[in-house]
Amino acid sequence: MAIPTPPDSQFIIGVDLGGTNIVVSAMTLDGSRLFAEASAPTLAAEGADAVVARMAQMVETCVAEVQRETGAARDAVLGIGVGAPGTVNRERGVVLVAPNLQWRDFPLGARMTELTGLPVTVDNDANCATYGEWWLGGARGGRNVIGVTIGTGVGGGIIIDRRLYHGSTDAAGEIGHMTVDLTGRRCGCGNYGCLEAYASGSAIAGRAREALAHDESSILPALVDGDLSQLTAAVVYRAAGEGDAVALEIVRDTAKFLGTGIANLLNMFNPDTVVIAGGVTQAGEALFAPLRTEVRRRAFKSVSDACRIVPGELPGTAGVVGAVASFIAQTTGHPPA
Amino acid sequence: MAIPTPPDSQFIIGVDLGGTNIVVSAMTLDGSRLFAEASAPTLAAEGADAVVARMAQMVETCVAEVQRETGAARDAVLGIGVGAPGTVNRERGVVLVAPNLQWRDFPLGARMTELTGLPVTVDNDANCATYGEWWLGGARGGRNVIGVTIGTGVGGGIIIDRRLYHGSTDAAGEIGHMTVDLTGRRCGCGNYGCLEAYASGSAIAGRAREALAHDESSILPALVDGDLSQLTAAVVYRAAGEGDAVALEIVRDTAKFLGTGIANLLNMFNPDTVVIAGGVTQAGEALFAPLRTEVRRRAFKSVSDACRIVPGELPGTAGVVGAVASFIAQTTGHPPA
Numbered sequence: 001m002a003i004p005t006p007p008d009s010q011f012i013i014g015v016d017l018g019g020t021n022i023v024v025s026a027m028t029l030d031g032s033r034l035f036a037e038a039s040a041p042t043l044a045a046e047g048a049d050a051v052v053a054r055m056a057q058m059v060e061t062c063v064a065e066v067q068r069e070t071g072a073a074r075d076a077v078l079g080i081g082v083g084a085p086g087t088v089n090r091e092r093g094v095v096l097v098a099p100n101l102q103w104r105d106f107p108l109g110a111r112m113t114e115l116t117g118l119p120v121t122v123d124n125d126a127n128c129a130t131y132g133e134w135w136l137g138g139a140r141g142g143r144n145v146i147g148v149t150i151g152t153g154v155g156g157g158i159i160i161d162r163r164l165y166h167g168s169t170d171a172a173g174e175i176g177h178m179t180v181d182l183t184g185r186r187c188g189c190g191n192y193g194c195l196e197a198y199a200s201g202s203a204i205a206g207r208a209r210e211a212l213a214h215d216e217s218s219i220l221p222a223l224v225d226g227d228l229s230q231l232t233a234a235v236v237y238r239a240a241g242e243g244d245a246v247a248l249e250i251v252r253d254t255a256k257f258l259g260t261g262i263a264n265l266l267n268m269f270n271p272d273t274v275v276i277a278g279g280v281t282q283a284g285e286a287l288f289a290p291l292r293t294e295v296r297r298r299a300f301k302s303v304s305d306a307c308r309i310v311p312g313e314l315p316g317t318a319g320v321v322g323a324v325a326s327f328i329a330q331t332t333g334h335p336p337a
Numbered sequence: 338m339a340i341p342t343p344p345d346s347q348f349i350i351g352v353d354l355g356g357t358n359i360v361v362s363a364m365t366l367d368g369s370r371l372f373a374e375a376s377a378p379t380l381a382a383e384g385a386d387a388v389v390a391r392m393a394q395m396v397e398t399c400v401a402e403v404q405r406e407t408g409a410a411r412d413a414v415l416g417i418g419v420g421a422p423g424t425v426n427r428e429r430g431v432v433l434v435a436p437n438l439q440w441r442d443f444p445l446g447a448r449m450t451e452l453t454g455l456p457v458t459v460d461n462d463a464n465c466a467t468y469g470e471w472w473l474g475g476a477r478g479g480r481n482v483i484g485v486t487i488g489t490g491v492g493g494g495i496i497i498d499r500r501l502y503h504g505s506t507d508a509a510g511e512i513g514h515m516t517v518d519l520t521g522r523r524c525g526c527g528n529y530g531c532l533e534a535y536a537s538g539s540a541i542a543g544r545a546r547e548a549l550a551h552d553e554s555s556i557l558p559a560l561v562d563g564d565l566s567q568l569t570a571a572v573v574y575r576a577a578g579e580g581d582a583v584a585l586e587i588v589r590d591t592a593k594f595l596g597t598g599i600a601n602l603l604n605m606f607n608p609d610t611v612v613i614a615g616g617v618t619q620a621g622e623a624l625f626a627p628l629r630t631e632v633r634r635r636a637f638k639s640v641s642d643a644c645r646i647v648p649g650e651l652p653g654t655a656g657v658v659g660a661v662a663s664f665i666a667q668t669t670g671h672p673p674a
Binding site for chain 2: 167
């Protein structure tokens, strides 16, 4: 009888492919160990072939490191899970549309397998971040979970009964493009009043710039040496932390919009956990306190009582952890343990 | 070896308990036959005991009819599925809160079993209507389905992978209380800008009344003999059918609000089917054509291309059919065939 390999001696490589950076790390099958991650610029402008070659090289480095640190054979590495920024077809391992990479119908899974000889699964990056936070982060223990990832845009993931819910064509979870104000701000997608038009990092910076046009007391301009084009959401959170009135108002308004969107999600999905990840969590309780108030105001009481709203706990690594979790779910048909 | 009873010789009683009427009907286990339904006023003001006694009596009449028509033994009736207007706890068969009945924590399942000797399952009425339309109505063949039921209020149901999705505390699918206009119309729930505040039957009548204050050419007042308190959504649909400009504008605006809410559902759930049931379907293409346009405008193209939006096909019986389907799902663990 063959002795089964223990799950902490089998490894999966997670790849978080972003518009700006690629992050790669190895994990044990049981999630007990996450190896140090490597990061490199995506340089999408060099073209898909160059990006894939870079990813494959980072994977090889990562595999070599696992072997060196653990003495494992190469076949102890079971495969690669990739989270990609766009819509995907999981079954075919294809990235359908990824605006930040300017990819269209790109066979990412097949190309990575050619270069590495390893099985590859592909999933959406926000789905992966949500699944990572569920597996090992802030949403641990949840059964029905909504993830909201706030960066340049607003993305999302939906976990139902401990499985990522992908919808009919792998496109579910576009939380950023929920209309919360029918006739409101124009969104990058062309529509009006999407959550992303208010709560994304760039919307927060944009709203701060607008507010500064009518205010001379704020410390925000000084924080960017007077160059408002350098104003980012992170700067707004920092100023809010120092009590700046304009920044605090922007954060409170963000909480109101986000809270409305999250209340909608609660009334639809009745989840046990909402996990909010991304730079916005830097705003801390200045954001989360009014956010929870707005959710309680707009969601049904029994529904909001049944749901915790928590910040993500895996900044920088939720995507790779979730890409590994998605690999496990796609190849075994079961959620990771 | 016992010969198994064929599924068309086993029966389940479906009960659609509404705030105004109770509808009861029997079905075969395989859905191949729906017996004629009986209907009686709920008379909620008489109290829960009287309502339950009436329901039980209607069930007995129905069982007797099944036996008379088919010659089946009483034990060929497997049980009763009830759809109730409010939040429920399915596991305990309890109606938690039903504002229209003024019930709170009422053990409906246990009480019905006491009176009939039959197993009883309880589910939410809008969930049942959605499940009925999926099993035998307009959403047949769907895998991931959203049901929107528009009557006095706006309710909803969510089917994921051919199963009703109930969420963490059986409260999922409150589509009517999705905010689509943050600072918009006041809703009966106390909040602002809920879909129900625009698209429910009473909201449609209310908006028509407001529009008439600035219009003298409409035929609407004549249709209610000048008594605008008698104006209902059905009257608005009739006038729209006759080309009345005010009524047509109300229907188009309704399509815009409903379309925004449904686009949100598409971007979240990526369903293959949305089924819209209730009186609003009487408006026909005057509603559905601009509704589909608004959805296409606001939902991602790949998502809206993958989804059909259809009217319900079981007016009056979707609730009982779905209550039977929910009984089958709850007692067997599998969706009905």
